[in-house]
Amino acid sequence: MLFNSIPFAIFLPLVFAVYWLLGPRRRQLQNILLIIASYIFYGWWDWRFLLLIAASSLVDFLIGLGLGKTEEQSRRKTLLVCSLVFNLGILGFFKYFNFFVDSFALLVTSLGLQANMPALRIILPVGISFYTFQTLSYSIDVYRRQIPTVKDPIAFFAFVSFFPQLVAGPIERAKALLPQFQKDRSFDPDKARSGLRQILWGFFKKMVVADTLAPHVESIFANTPQQDGLTYLIGTFFFALQVYGDFSGYSDIAIGTARLFGFNLMQNFAFPYYSRDIGEFWRRWHISLSTWFRDYLFIPLGGSRCTKQRRALNILITFTVSGFWHGADWSLVFWGALHGLYYMPLMLRDRPSPFPETPAEGKLLPGPREFLAMVGTFGLMLFSFIFFRGESMTHAFQILGQIIFHPFRGLDYSPYYEPILIAFVPLIWEWGHRTKQFGLDVPEYPAPVRWALYVLVIAGILVFGKFGAQEFIYFQF
Amino acid sequence: MLKFLKRLTLFLLVVTVALEVLFRTLVPASQMPRGAQNEAYGIKHLEVSNPRSGLHTIGRLAQPRFRWQVNDAGFNSAWEYKSATERDKPCVAVVGHSYVEGFYSDVEEHMAGLLQSHLDNQVEVYNFATSGMPLSQGRRVIRYARDNFQPSTYVVFVGFSSLKASSRDLGFVPYAEQVVTEGSGFKEVGPSPMVVNRNRRYLAYSATIRYLFYNAKLTFGRGQKVAVARNVEGEIVDDSDRAYLTRVADHVLAGMRADAPEANIVLVCDADRAAMYSTHKPPTRLLTSLILEEVCPRHNVRLVDLSDPFWQEFSATGRLLNFKDNYHWDPATSDLVARVIIEQMGPDFMTGSPGSRPDRVSALVD
Numbered sequence: 001m002l003f004n005s006i007p008f009a010i011f012l013p014l015v016f017a018v019y020w021l022l023g024p025r026r027r028q029l030q031n032i033l034l035i036i037a038s039y040i041f042y043g044w045w046d047w048r049f050l051l052l053i054a055a056s057s058l059v060d061f062l063i064g065l066g067l068g069k070t071e072e073q074s075r076r077k078t079l080l081v082c083s084l085v086f087n088l089g090i091l092g093f094f095k096y097f098n099f100f101v102d103s104f105a106l107l108v109t110s111l112g113l114q115a116n117m118p119a120l121r122i123i124l125p126v127g128i129s130f131y132t133f134q135t136l137s138y139s140i141d142v143y144r145r146q147i148p149t150v151k152d153p154i155a156f157f158a159f160v161s162f163f164p165q166l167v168a169g170p171i172e173r174a175k176a177l178l179p180q181f182q183k184d185r186s187f188d189p190d191k192a193r194s195g196l197r198q199i200l201w202g203f204f205k206k207m208v209v210a211d212t213l214a215p216h217v218e219s220i221f222a223n224t225p226q227q228d229g230l231t232y233l234i235g236t237f238f239f240a241l242q243v244y245g246d247f248s249g250y251s252d253i254a255i256g257t258a259r260l261f262g263f264n265l266m267q268n269f270a271f272p273y274y275s276r277d278i279g280e281f282w283r284r285w286h287i288s289l290s291t292w293f294r295d296y297l298f299i300p301l302g303g304s305r306c307t308k309q310r311r312a313l314n315i316l317i318t319f320t321v322s323g324f325w326h327g328a329d330w331s332l333v334f335w336g337a338l339h340g341l342y343y344m345p346l347m348l349r350d351r352p353s354p355f356p357e358t359p360a361e362g363k364l365l366p367g368p369r370e371f372l373a374m375v376g377t378f379g380l381m382l383f384s385f386i387f388f389r390g391e392s393m394t395h396a397f398q399i400l401g402q403i404i405f406h407p408f409r410g411l412d413y414s415p416y417y418e419p420i421l422i423a424f425v426p427l428i429w430e431w432g433h434r435t436k437q438f439g440l441d442v443p444e445y446p447a448p449v450r451w452a453l454y455v456l457v458i459a460g461i462l463v464f465g466k467f468g469a470q471e472f473i474y475f476q477f
Numbered sequence: 478m479l480k481f482l483k484r485l486t487l488f489l490l491v492v493t494v495a496l497e498v499l500f501r502t503l504v505p506a507s508q509m510p511r512g513a514q515n516e517a518y519g520i521k522h523l524e525v526s527n528p529r530s531g532l533h534t535i536g537r538l539a540q541p542r543f544r545w546q547v548n549d550a551g552f553n554s555a556w557e558y559k560s561a562t563e564r565d566k567p568c569v570a571v572v573g574h575s576y577v578e579g580f581y582s583d584v585e586e587h588m589a590g591l592l593q594s595h596l597d598n599q600v601e602v603y604n605f606a607t608s609g610m611p612l613s614q615g616r617r618v619i620r621y622a623r624d625n626f627q628p629s630t631y632v633v634f635v636g637f638s639s640l641k642a643s644s645r646d647l648g649f650v651p652y653a654e655q656v657v658t659e660g661s662g663f664k665e666v667g668p669s670p671m672v673v674n675r676n677r678r679y680l681a682y683s684a685t686i687r688y689l690f691y692n693a694k695l696t697f698g699r700g701q702k703v704a705v706a707r708n709v710e711g712e713i714v715d716d717s718d719r720a721y722l723t724r725v726a727d728h729v730l731a732g733m734r735a736d737a738p739e740a741n742i743v744l745v746c747d748a749d750r751a752a753m754y755s756t757h758k759p760p761t762r763l764l765t766s767l768i769l770e771e772v773c774p775r776h777n778v779r780l781v782d783l784s785d786p787f788w789q790e791f792s793a794t795g796r797l798l799n800f801k802d803n804y805h806w807d808p809a810t811s812d813l814v815a816r817v818i819i820e821q822m823g824p825d826f827m828t829g830s831p832g833s834r835p836d837r838v839s840a841l842v843d
Binding site: 192193196458462463464 | 478480481484485488491492495496499504537538685688689693694695
């Protein structure tokens with residue numbers, strides 16, 4: 001079920017009403033309702049893959065119980081390896097099987113040998129990368145004794161399948177989310193109001209920004225030989241805003257929806273395009289994933305407490321794996337590695353950022369140095385997005401070729417004026433609210449102003465938004 | 478919780494009111510007159526009760542906007558229709574579908590208005606077009622116009638599917654007469670009665686709902702109305718249907734001629750704009766047009782095919798002949814079509830001068 005669809009518009013109020021009608025002290029019933037609702041939400045897309053979620057939940061629940069019962073280190077390690085093998089195994093099979101087969105076939109062919117590799121038509125289950133990482137985090141945290149074993153299967157199953165963040169995150173840590181399923185929840189009107197505000201802003205970013213830009217991006221990237229460099233730069237710029245609107249919009253809807261049910265999810269985007277270096281960008285972009293990789297890959301590899309060379313290698317490995325997580329394609333692996341390379345100067349400099357925590361803190365506009373740093377970081381992002389959006393490495397290099405060798409062909413750029421305008425409005429608005437959790441986080445505004453603002457956003461969605469129930473980009477990851 | 482729900486309800490009320498104001502003023506939602514059915518003739522027309530005028534707006538920004546007006550006869554027209562005894566000029570009847578119904582141009586400038594002004598007001602041109610009209614339904618419209626207004630010329634517009642839609646064997650079209658195979662020939666099947674959907678009428682009072690339906694094309698889960706990617710619909714008839722459709726056309730045109738034996742009849746056939754836009758080459762004529770070209774002379778019916786004029790316009794200006802994401806002709810194209818009809822038929826034919834009109838069609842057919 002898509003957030004931006006009619007079924008969800010019926011589903012959400014219905015589940016919300018039943019959930020709170022059950023009463024604040026009926027935690028178990030509420031959790032059962034959430035499991036049922038989550039399975040309906042996911043099954044709406046393809047019910048067959050519900051078994052996968054159930055299996056993933058069951059395996060990690062049992063492993064958690066096993067870890068809770070034993071102090072023997074070797075046995076604990078075996079249990080953790082079981083969790084890793086199971087979760088990464090299903091992820092590897094569904095997401096990467098064909099990639100490895102194809103890559104191996106290519107390698108064999110390039111060596112002049114005949115390659116008859118099996119090809120399977122595997123459907124990628126929506127959200128598999130997200131919920132497998134979430135369950136993995138539970139097993140690892142229990143193994144590390146950072147959280148206690150959960151003995152309540154209902155709470156655990158609800159934690160894994162919690163529908164607001166099931167298919168595209170935020171990837172919650174067990175230690176942050178699981179305890180929320182284990183305590184009574186009472187209705188908090190302020191939290192619900194804030195949730196509704198965040199949902200509204202999420203819909204605006206998805207339906208107005210991302211879905212307006214999507215067809216332009218699609219058509220620009222589909223016509224490589226016909227386009228000139230400027231068109232590709234516009235297309236890449238649009239893609240940067242599209243993917244931001246799409247994914248941060250999804251996250252806002254997810255976080256807002258969770259708040260309606262009394263849950264707090266972590267902030268996933270913190271206005272990343274105002275970042276002044278690449279390190280800051282990754283502290284503001286897909287925060288739940290970058291911190292996941294930090295905690296469960298970068299730090300176990302040795303993190304920063306090692307030699308510079310080793311640290312550089314750790315960074316490069318972490319970013320490359322992050323690229324691979326995004327999809328089974330060499331261009332995405334390259335994209336990840338490129339960000340690792342972007343990070344190197346920061347690591348070598350090894351000094352704290354010269355800029356304050358918040359961009360242009362206490363000022364309306366940034367100073368020239370800060371502004372240049374923002375533009376530079378955004379430029380690096382744009383360059384990397386060519387590989388992120390390109391269909392393959394070859395396609396990405398074709399695009400770069402067009403940008404360098406055919407920058408202008410005097411094409412008609414007028415179709416892009418309107419989308420540029422539409423995309424800039426929320427960006428400018430968010431600049432004014434960059435210290436907040438999300439763009440419409442304005443509880444301090446007087447009620448009439450606030451309500452007028454909500455009406456404006458709703459009208460904006462109706463007039464400029466796209467209603468075709470477009471899928472979210474990150475579903476494919 | 479209760480306080481929260483009360484506040485939420487109040488907020489939703491405020492939003493509803495604000496949106497109603499917005500969609501009635503700054504971004505006016507499209508208004509469409511209600512449809513009705515003349516039971517005696519079995520033809521579709523517009524309801525003559527209020528509202529008698531309004532704005533048809535297109536797209537999310539409600540642009541462009543076109544004024545419509547329902548006259549006493551129940552058609553979209555800036556003027557009232559007079560019978561032959563009440564008027565001092567000959568009359569031309571425009572029969573057809575939504576392309577010429579006049580909701581895609583201001584009421585004074587729809588096809589009937591354009592023909593009248595290009596003929597220097599020597600004739601009165603009456604609009605009898607209603608959306609979705611198959612060619613077979615044209616017979617009933619001609620009978621209605623003949624009995625009430627006695628036109629000397631009928632200009633019948635034919636789209637890519639008008640002929641196919643005339644056959645009940647190939648599919649049902651609501652509120653329209655169709656032909657169905659009987660023995661070795663055909664028989665007419667009358668139009669289905671129009672059912673008034675009261676809920677829909679009540680909903681249409683809300684500008685927001687009209688906006689969502691007509692402007693935003695939101696279908697509430699019934700499948701998004703796909704914006705025709707190539708801006709026009711392609712012809713769907715299969716070449717193997719040609720012989721069958723030729724017989725259908727022959728039957729329908731024979732009926733039309735029998736109903737209006739002494740009037741001039743001209744069919745105006747659309748072009749394959751989709752092919753023209755995508756290939757940038759002169760379009761191949763629609764199969765419907767080729768069939769009509771074969772059948773029309775048998776019934777002393779003239780034919781105007783728009784392939785060449787459309788290609789000339791497109792190749793000279795590069796502009797689409799319809800709205801973006803909407804295959805209806807835009808006002809400039811309607812104007813072009815009006816001029817082409819007059820140019821190809823000549824003013825005498827259009828004004829129905831005695832020399833231009835058929836005497837006894839049966840004799841011609843024989």
